[in-house]
Amino acid sequence: MWIYGGFTSRGGAMAALLLLLLPAFFPTLFTTFIYASPSILSESIIAKPRHSSLFKSALQRETTPEEKAEIWMPLANQGWKPVPDSGLFSTEFSEKSEGYLQVFLDGGLNQQRMGICDAVAVAKILNATLVIPYLEVNPVWQDSSSFMDIFDVDHFIEVLKDDISIVKELPDEFSWSTREYYSTAIRPTRIKTAPVHASANWYSENVLPVLRSYGIAAIAPFSHRLAFDNMPKDIQHLRCKVNFRALVFVPHIRALGDALIHRLRYPASKDEGPQKFVAVHLRFDKDMAAHSACDFGGGKAEKLSLAKYRQIYWQGRVLNSQFTDEELRSQGRCPLTPEEVGLLLAALGFDNNTRLYLASHKVYGGAARISALRRLFPLMENKKSLASSEERGEIKGKASLLAAVDYYVGMHSDIFISASPGNMHNAMVGHRTYHNLKTIRPNMQLLGQLFLNKNLTWPEFQDAVIEGHANRQGEIRLRKPAKSLYTYPAPDCMCNA
Structure with a gap:
């Protein structure tokens, strides 16, 4: 039975329906109440794997030494390097300011x-x-x-x-x-x-x-x-x-980031040298889930609650989608769930000894939502598991500082992957491209279509994933018109050596 917001599915649906009616009658009271009572939009759900057949196969996966060596291999020199300081970065500077x-x-x-x-x-x-x-x-x-x-x-x-x-x-x-x-x-x-x-x-x-x-x-x-x-x-x-x-970033963010990186590379249980790790940015918070208008398996109560969230936080600027969930997924417009990120990584060849760093704010659905990913990758860490409460004291409760630590660790990871495009994804892709670092860009449209196919076998899924991501692991892509140079730094920020 689904549980949402502390109610059973029937009660949750009734509560969510009440949320839709309240603003019309008591707008001021409702606004005050909703912001003062975050539990009204609770994220406590029981999330079971939605791709059971693939999930069972992924748990039993085996990776050969050759496959493991290939997936961890750094990017080859692509012939591009950052624009040098001499000449190109210099600009004329007038000391007479206009204001x-x-x-x-x-x-x-x-x-x-x-x-x-x-x-x-x-x-x-x-x-x-x-x-x-x-x-x-x-x-x-x-x-x-x-x-x-x-x-x-x-x-x-x-x-x-x-x-x-x-x-x-x-x-x-x-x-x-x-x-x-x-x-x-x-x-x-x-x-x-x-x-x-x-x-x-x-x-x-x-x-x-x-x-x-x-x-x-x-x-x-x-x-x-x-x-x-x-x-x-x-x-x-x-x-x-x-x-x-x-x-x-300020020194204390860099210091905490360095401490986390060291603990990822040199875990207490290992003594054979530095370990490699993947930074995974889930981008699966309630804000993202609501904005996408996709179905994540929480039933009617969840749909109504996410619709209410859109109304409260974006006040009509983000509308309920006119597309079905199948249409949204086939177009690649739904963020990957933690389970789907795990299946993607497993299909690419990462085994259950892979160390993951979870770079993410509060995950929608909490520990239950992450459980499938953790089963696939038990060596999964985050800021809380790697650092003491004293070490986290200066960033506790501060979303921007928490994100800064994740960004710093992500920049020092061997491989970075994001669950869906967004500002963190775009900034990290561009920054890592600038330094020629391996960064996996999920093929959202392909994955959406694959996950819709419930008859797909694990070998078929794995072959399709590997083929669909063969050229999405950090290869230089020149910026096209209207695209951001912060995501595509070549050729504006880089020169072809």
Whole structure:
């Protein structure tokens, strides 16, 4: 019997239906109640394997030494390397600033990371002095960590000192320019009309006059607000420099990350040298599950609860899908469950002695949802299992810092894989491409179709997976028009040696 939100399936369905009716009658009371009572949208479900036949075969899998050696083999040199500092990264720097530029960045850590890179580029375009970007509190993660809590601000300023002027805070004469000031009324110094993927000319025509008139301009929102195409080469190089050189995490995040990496490579039970490990970013939190509108086996109660979640957190901006679950899966639009990630890894040739590092925020469904993955890969670790509560003290309850540790460990893993495309996936793929590191990109459409076929045998599944991922393990892919250079760093950030 399914259990959801502390009720049986029948009771859970009734409770979820009540959630749909409450807002119409008591909107203020409902909003207060729902945020004060997270248990109303509980994630306690009992998740049984949905691919029983494949799962049983995967548990009995055997991997030959040759297969194991091939899967762990590092990427060969592909003839690309990072653009050297000499010449290409240098840009003319005018000490006469047009004014102060503020940006307010929403989203999670990796979306904010890309926004920081774009903010530096816009400051360069406008010849403005950049104020260390303000990170908005994400309504889902509820983390108020600042730029300085996450990134080494002195390193950031030092690396970019020859490119733009950066200040940690505004001088007293502009101290009024705060997030609160802009949230109370329309202000002439705030630009809120920046289009998605705006051109360099748009900023020169629309923001520069504000800078010259008031000495300051604040752009909010500022996510994905700078185009990737038709941009001067020095601006592209500057964005690369910020992303791959200027943004490093604060020392305590790096120290904790190094400790976790050492414990993964040198477990107490092993004494034959360093071990290899795979970093797995599940990206299977409730936010992702609700956004996808896919069916994850929780029955009617789960469907109603996820629909309610969409209504509460996105207020109609994310609609219930008009596609069936089968259509969504066959199009590759459903995130892989932990069980499906485990089956993918097993089919690729990873055996049950493979060490996994679980890089993920709270997993939707909790321990029950992860149990199938853990059975396939019992040597699975995460921040909690590898570090003491004292070591985790500085990052506890702070989603951005937790994500930063996962990012750091993921960058040092032998192989990285993400359960579905997203900001963490995109940032990690680009960063690891830049350093020629092995990164498995799941073929979502293929996998969706394979998992829909309940008659597929393990050999058929394994052959299809291996063939479908033969060229998805870190091979250089040149950036196409409108695509992000943070995901596809060649050729903007790399040169063909």
